[in-house]
Amino acid sequence: xxxxxxGVEAKLVLGGSVRAAVPDRSLIAVVAQAHRWFEQLTTxxxxxxxxxAARERLDASDVGRQIRLAFLAPDIVEAILA
Numbered sequence: 001x002x003x004x005x006x007g008v009e010a011k012l013v014l015g016g017s018v019r020a021a022v023p024d025r026s027l028i029a030v031v032a033q034a035h036r037w038f039e040q041l042t043t044x045x046x047x048x049x050x051x052x053a054a055r056e057r058l059d060a061s062d063v064g065r066q067i068r069l070a071f072l073a074p075d076i077v078e079a080i081l082a
Contacts, residue, residue: 027080034069041067 004011040046046055049067053060072080 021082023081030066031069031072031077031080034067037063037067038070 002013004013037046037052040052041049046052049063050060052058053063056063
């Protein structure tokens with residue numbers, strides 16, 4: 001795919017051969033971590049995002065931002081894994 005510009009207009013041009021997607025290992029790891037953290041919160045293993053942040057030596061806002069990945073739609077998670 002490529003962008004084709006004509007004046008102020010930009011078009012996305014699709015074409016060429018289709019390559020098989022390579023799974024992004026770091027994205028998979030982040031999604032898996034988010035699911036683990038959410039499981040720990042729901043089972044009561046940890047009491048808050050602040051506790052997770054302290055244990056992982058991260059900022060609580062980073063943990064809060066990352067844990068949202070646990071709520072991705074199943075088809076999106078499947079696409080990430082594929």
